[in-house]
Amino acid sequence: MNAQSGRIRPKKLKVRTIFLSDLHLGLKHAQADKVLEFLRHTECETLYLVGDIVDNWALKRSWFWTQPNNNVIQKILRLARKGTKVIYIPGNHDEQFRSFCGQNFGVVAVREEAIHKGADGRKYLVLHGDKFDGVVLNAKWLAHLGSWAYNTAMRINVVVNRIRRLFRMRYWSLSAYLKRRVKSAVEFIGNYEEALVRDAREHDAQGVICGHIHTAEFRDIDGILYGNCGDWVESCTAIVENFDGSLELIEWMVEREKFLAPQDINA
Numbered sequence: 001m002n003a004q005s006g007r008i009r010p011k012k013l014k015v016r017t018i019f020l021s022d023l024h025l026g027l028k029h030a031q032a033d034k035v036l037e038f039l040r041h042t043e044c045e046t047l048y049l050v051g052d053i054v055d056n057w058a059l060k061r062s063w064f065w066t067q068p069n070n071n072v073i074q075k076i077l078r079l080a081r082k083g084t085k086v087i088y089i090p091g092n093h094d095e096q097f098r099s100f101c102g103q104n105f106g107v108v109a110v111r112e113e114a115i116h117k118g119a120d121g122r123k124y125l126v127l128h129g130d131k132f133d134g135v136v137l138n139a140k141w142l143a144h145l146g147s148w149a150y151n152t153a154m155r156i157n158v159v160v161n162r163i164r165r166l167f168r169m170r171y172w173s174l175s176a177y178l179k180r181r182v183k184s185a186v187e188f189i190g191n192y193e194e195a196l197v198r199d200a201r202e203h204d205a206q207g208v209i210c211g212h213i214h215t216a217e218f219r220d221i222d223g224i225l226y227g228n229c230g231d232w233v234e235s236c237t238a239i240v241e242n243f244d245g246s247l248e249l250i251e252w253m254v255e256r257e258k259f260l261a262p263q264d265i266n267a
Contacts, residue, residue, distance in 0.1 A: 016044060019126065077108070125209070
């Protein structure tokens with residue numbers, strides 16, 4: 001029992017399905033420790049890895065692979081060996097693994113995309129989403145430039161948020177701010193969402209679950225449920241399916257307080 005709150009902390013968040021995307025393991029600013037923390041405090045029947053799990057782009061620029069990254073991979077494989085159904089859908093940053101699509105990579109099923117059937121019978125198209133990104137498809141050099149710019153923004157973020165912590169201010173995201181302010185970014189996100197919704201409708205699905213743009217979202221668009229898992233570089237978010245078939249977006253940096261001891265929350 002927590003002496004401060006007088007309540008018993010739950011051991012795990014138990015759900016039917018978890019959808020995770022954009023872990024970007026190998027990127028210096030990836031939060032592998034938070035991913036591992038999340039996986040240790042959740043339990044599911046099916047785990048979808050919705051792309052950009054390993055950041056091969058970042059690893060090619062500068063090799064950065066830590067023990068927490070190993071721990072995340074080992075934890076996922078351990079879950080699969082113990083009976084969790086793990087489906088891996090590679091993204092553009094780990095596209096090298098697309099050559100394994102349609103095969104089982106050990107205990108992990110590798111797929112280009114998948115149709116997930118919810119407990120309530122609703123169908124969801126699950127894919128990374130980069131196939132609807134014209135920059136990735138037609139100007140990969142520009143996509144790499146965008147990746148470099150994002151990493152630069154993250155380095156600035158580190159400095160800014162160190163100062164903010166001194167004044168007990170909440171985390172602030174420069175990249176999220178720019179996405180909201182830059183008109184072309186807003187238009188891109190809107191077009192991206194509409195394209196995925198159309199694709200879900202063509203697959204006779206009632207919803208779509210994706211990643212890629214690092215913008216966690218969960219809403220109805222023209223009668224189709226659009227869910228973006230977000231990322232584990234900044235937002236630390238995931239989509240989960242409850243046992244009644246309902247879906248929700250989980251913000252781990254908020255939810256973790258229910259599971260962790262007080263001394264671990266600020267770690």
